[in-house]
Amino acid sequence: MNENWLKKIDWLILPLIGAMVCIGLWHAVAGKKTYVLKTPASGLEEMHAGLVQALPNGEEVWKKVKPLVAEGKTEQVKSFANGTKIWEAVEPFVEEKRVGLIAALPNVGEAWQSSKPYIAEPFAKRGELDQGILRFTWLSLILVAKGYTLALLIGTPIGFFLGLSKSFTKMTDPIIQVLRPVSPLAWLPLGMVLFLGAGKNASELAALFTIAICAMWPTVLNTAVGVRAIPQDYLNVAKVLKLSRWKTLTKVMIPATLPYMFTGFRLSLGIAWLVIVAAEMLTGRPGVGGFLWQEYNALIYEHIILCILTIGIVGFALDRLMSVVERRFKTA
């Protein structure tokens, strides 16, 4: 009975365990603050290493003693050997120090403390690059929405042509295969160059260009596969009924391709969200990615973790949303 009950909620327990392990690992390697006592005279330690650190070695003694011997002042030599002149009494002071496997990595508590104002007031705007986390997310989402729409508008027709025409496929396939693996980080500078003339809008246009060109490939390829997979039966129906080209497209081909298209749309959205962060980092636009990069430069490492988590959660939510839509079309 007990086991049964456990099995029923393992969908909740197991992910929780996974998350705990992850956070535990993070905490284990993260640094934390400690305080160490230090004395300003510690410089002496550098000079004297050895079993009895305060004891000068022969060479040192000879260097000091030589002039004294020449002048015949033996008393002072003695006092030096006792060390009274060097060991002055000083107040020790406390210094902050980070320790841990990765000392610079903020731990869970620090990350939470530092991120709290950004989460508690998610829509606050304190400055261009100091805004609530949801406000940043919103800015990023708007940019993604624009670039993603562009990707779909360009990618879907290209995919359709690829699916319909073998010659077009042969013509463009090498280009696609070469352009597809290019990283967003590589496209962005090109985008900046392309839109140099746009002045103030250059960075936004470059970001849109990068998102569109990186995100459209899954849409292109899945649509093409979908068009090729339209059952001959459906096309025969269109032929027998002598449907016009337009009607064949809208009543038969597009509905038959929709499930494939939506798989492509879902994958494209994932990539668009990946690209936004890179684009914002390089252009310094306000948004989750821009914030992340700025806080890295400002040495506020806690906020990097906040941004990573936000990006992950938003990406996950977008993917879920799209698969709900996708499933709706699958059953059709």
Added chain:
Amino acid sequence: MSNYVELSKLNKTYPSPKGPQVIVKDFDLNIQKGEFVTLIGHSGCGKSTVLSMLAGLNEITDGGIILAGRELSGAGPDRGVVFQSPSLLPWMTAFENVMLGVEQVFYTASKEERREIVEYYLTVVGLGDAMHKKPAELSQGMRQRVGIARAFALKPKMLLLDEPFGMLDSLTRYELQQVLIELWRKNKITALMVTHDVDEALFLSDRIVCMTDGPEAEVGDILHVNFPRPRERKAVMEHPDYYKLREHLIEFLEVHAHRKDSMTPVNSKPYPPVSAKTKEAELIPV
């Protein structure tokens, strides 16, 4: 009486690595107006190829087809096709599937008239209550009923049926044969059906054309079936000629099954070609 449909010297060849392969060779067939003709033969003998050339779905390599005095080129809604798989568009309801064709053919009719046509045919095939369901919600038999309604609703010059009941269980098949023959009688449509079911051919047809085995399939034998119409299954099966014709057909099919297979002894019949025979034995006392 002049021929309504003329298939003359019909040829179909496919290119293959070993040179062109002849599937159908010099196929000649004339069909009278209002006649129900069945093409029967083994799987792969090219009978479906002939039908799809007539439907315009398969290009004619050589020869020609004349329908109602005009040579055919390409597909068109003047020939209603019932496919083996119902080929309904799964994102449309039964009603919308039939309407798709009706809109094409009766584009001058008003919206109301078109709706009436669609509803009439769906009701006649027995889907009056299910016409707004999607194909996924319908049984295989009901889907094929939609397929039949779609073909008839176009008021075509000719009906083409490509093993329309091949995917159905025998009970459903008998029901649908009844639906089909009644619609055919009311509409007086010239029909060509492809099947490998001997009983189906005998029940529905005026004439049965036996095709020799492919490749290079041609007309092997033509049988006239003169059972009185309208036909009742029971009356047809009790007709004195029924078993004589049936034997004749089966014999033809068996001879051609073994024609090229000289390794098989003539006496043994490892694969009885009439699949419906055993099923029918259970169902005869209907």
